Amino acid sequence: MRTLLTGAVIAGVFVLGAIVSFFWTPHDVEAINIAAKLLTPGDGYWFGTDHFGRDIFSMILVGARVSIAVAIVAVGIGMGIGIPLGLTAAARKGSLLDEVIMRGNDLIFAFPALLIAIMITAVFGPSAVNAIIAIGIFNIPVFARLVRGAALGLWTRDFILSARVSGKGAVRISLEHILPNLMSLLIVQGTIQFSLGILAEAGLSYVGLGVQPPTPSWGRMLAESQTMISFAPHLALFPGLAIVLTVLGLNLMGDGLRDMLDPRIRRVRA
Amino acid sequence: MLHFALARLTSLGLSLVVASVVIFFALEVVPGDPAAYMLGMNASPETVAALRTELGLDAGPVERYFTWATGLLTGDFGISYTYRTPVAEMIGERIKVSLPLALYALALSTLIAFPVGIWAATHRGKAQDMGVMAATQLGIAVPNFWFAMLLVLVFAIGLRWFSAGGFPGWDAGFFEGMKALTLPAIALALPQASILARVMRSALLDTMGEDFIRTARAKGLSRRQALWRHALRNALIPVLTIIGLQFSFLLAGAIIIENVFFLPGLGRLVFQAISQRDLIVVESVVMLLVVAVIVVTFCVDLAYAAVDPRLRRRG
Numbered sequence: 001m002r003t004l005l006t007g008a009v010i011a012g013v014f015v016l017g018a019i020v021s022f023f024w025t026p027h028d029v030e031a032i033n034i035a036a037k038l039l040t041p042g043d044g045y046w047f048g049t050d051h052f053g054r055d056i057f058s059m060i061l062v063g064a065r066v067s068i069a070v071a072i073v074a075v076g077i078g079m080g081i082g083i084p085l086g087l088t089a090a091a092r093k094g095s096l097l098d099e100v101i102m103r104g105n106d107l108i109f110a111f112p113a114l115l116i117a118i119m120i121t122a123v124f125g126p127s128a129v130n131a132i133i134a135i136g137i138f139n140i141p142v143f144a145r146l147v148r149g150a151a152l153g154l155w156t157r158d159f160i161l162s163a164r165v166s167g168k169g170a171v172r173i174s175l176e177h178i179l180p181n182l183m184s185l186l187i188v189q190g191t192i193q194f195s196l197g198i199l200a201e202a203g204l205s206y207v208g209l210g211v212q213p214p215t216p217s218w219g220r221m222l223a224e225s226q227t228m229i230s231f232a233p234h235l236a237l238f239p240g241l242a243i244v245l246t247v248l249g250l251n252l253m254g255d256g257l258r259d260m261l262d263p264r265i266r267r268v269r270a
Numbered sequence: 271m272l273h274f275a276l277a278r279l280t281s282l283g284l285s286l287v288v289a290s291v292v293i294f295f296a297l298e299v300v301p302g303d304p305a306a307y308m309l310g311m312n313a314s315p316e317t318v319a320a321l322r323t324e325l326g327l328d329a330g331p332v333e334r335y336f337t338w339a340t341g342l343l344t345g346d347f348g349i350s351y352t353y354r355t356p357v358a359e360m361i362g363e364r365i366k367v368s369l370p371l372a373l374y375a376l377a378l379s380t381l382i383a384f385p386v387g388i389w390a391a392t393h394r395g396k397a398q399d400m401g402v403m404a405a406t407q408l409g410i411a412v413p414n415f416w417f418a419m420l421l422v423l424v425f426a427i428g429l430r431w432f433s434a435g436g437f438p439g440w441d442a443g444f445f446e447g448m449k450a451l452t453l454p455a456i457a458l459a460l461p462q463a464s465i466l467a468r469v470m471r472s473a474l475l476d477t478m479g480e481d482f483i484r485t486a487r488a489k490g491l492s493r494r495q496a497l498w499r500h501a502l503r504n505a506l507i508p509v510l511t512i513i514g515l516q517f518s519f520l521l522a523g524a525i526i527i528e529n530v531f532f533l534p535g536l537g538r539l540v541f542q543a544i545s546q547r548d549l550i551v552v553e554s555v556v557m558l559l560v561v562a563v564i565v566v567t568f569c570v571d572l573a574y575a576a577v578d579p580r581l582r583r584r585g
Contacts, residue, residue, distance in 0.1 A: 110563045112522035240416035247411035
């Protein structure tokens with residue numbers, strides 16, 4: 001419970017920052033002020049300024065919004081497509097459909113998110129949407145496999161047998177009985193994929209395949225800071241810490257939720 | 271075992287064929303003509319048509335796919351649209367950096383994770399275990415390219431032990447080459463070592479709770495003896511799986527880390543190719559990396575079927 005709470009507080013701070021950035025930031029994130037360039041953290045600029053004189057704290061707030069939005073939509077894509085695929089594969093276990101779905105998943109697994117992003121960028125050019133699609137596609141087999149594996153176990157249980165005897169079809173059983181029993185598993189995995197999504201978005205933006213200027217993103221802030229790291233290390237420090245803390249918070253939340261929702265793990269830990 | 275290997279081999283072949291179709295046709299839908307892009311806006315239609323013929327772009331997509339796919343099998347990846355040199359030669363030059371980097375990082379990650387994971391498992395619940403769990407939790411959260419920048423700041427700019435980037439080439443000597451790859455490999459290895467150490471720890475703890483370990487303990491073996499003689503081998507199955515999966519992450523991660531250290535590897539090549547619309551290079555590099563992932567997964571399947579005979583029966 002302590003792990004869950006610590007993680008929720010850390011991640012919550014960044015979610016709050018992202019929400020606040022819609023209404024308020026200390027400075028305009030797109031305003032260039034060369035007179036105030038490369039200021040170290042201090043009065044008026046809590047985290048200092050970059051080479052264009054933009055306020056780093058404000059950019060981190062807006063960057064949180066971008067990172068969180070990309071990761072949430074990517075998890076949504078993964079769940080939205082992966083869960084129905086996993087449920088279908090489990091309901092039709094051993095059939096040709098099951099085989100096709102699972103081999104398709106294996107194939108997607110062979111494409112790390114970065115390679116998918118490279119292919120999409122080569123076709124359509126870099127953008128935040130492409131980053132979302134790339135990370136989302138990578139999430140599909142994660143949820144499909146997880147759901148299929150867990151659902152197979154449920155299909156052999158007595159309460160499913162009673163549902164079948166009462167005349168319910170595979171689709172209704174999957175939606176009314178299997179899916180609700182997978183919710184805790186999905187919440188935990190969703191949190192983990194959310195944190196991986198934040199890391200992946202930062203990586204894609206760092207190499208120029210994700211969010212494009214002038215929208216601030218933590219990954220691109222790091223890329224821009226790279227040539228100035230010897231004389232202005234604060235440019236790299238704050239966006240990096242923002243990524244680490246958000247991912248750490250979400251991972252702790254994931255661990256905490258798993259401990260809370262899975263009695264087997266609770267027993268092993270004890 | 272032979273039946274299992276043949277079944278896996280068939281699945282491997284099918285995966286490779288489907289992957290090549292997906293990669294080729296995904297990149298074939300690109301709007302715009304590479305020939306027109308290369309010659310610029312002022313080129314006459316006749317010149318563009320001539321270049322299209324020279325690059326083989328006027329054939330149908332299916333015919334071009336078969337030319338490309340059969341070429342891959344014979345090591346002929348085609349000619350770069352931009353540099354007019356064989357793609358295989360370009361990849362051959364760049365892979366001399368990327369592959370050693372990924373393998374170096376994999377070796378470091380394994381060398382760090384095994385002792386750390388075993389140490390944490392043998393001190394379960396104590397301060398050492400909690401310290402390892404906290405450190406690895408942090409290690410997983412650190413983006414490798416940010417860690418790479420911090421390494422440059424400390425070890426290249428501050429202490430001047432390593433260069434901040436670039437690669438002298440293997441002609442400068444093995445030691446010089448490895449030295450240039452050391453910081454990138456450490457940056458790549460850290461998050462992977464954190465994941466692997468946690469998997470090693472939990473796999474060992476799971477195995478230590480099994481009946482056969484209890485039997486070994488009942489026969490007089492100490493906890494430590496049971497761990498080293500029996501639990502470790504059984505705990506290796508999930509660890510091997512993760513090592514296999516990590517290889518693909520390391521190859522992909524190497525593409526990003528190469529940008530931090532300005533290493534002339536496959537990553538730099540593919541990003542240049544994207545900006546120059548040199549699609550044949552993009553297709554070939556992506557295909558090569560996907561082949562690497564699929565083949566490594568195949569080898570891991572075979573390896574853990576060899577370690578655990580029960581898995582062979584499951585097919």
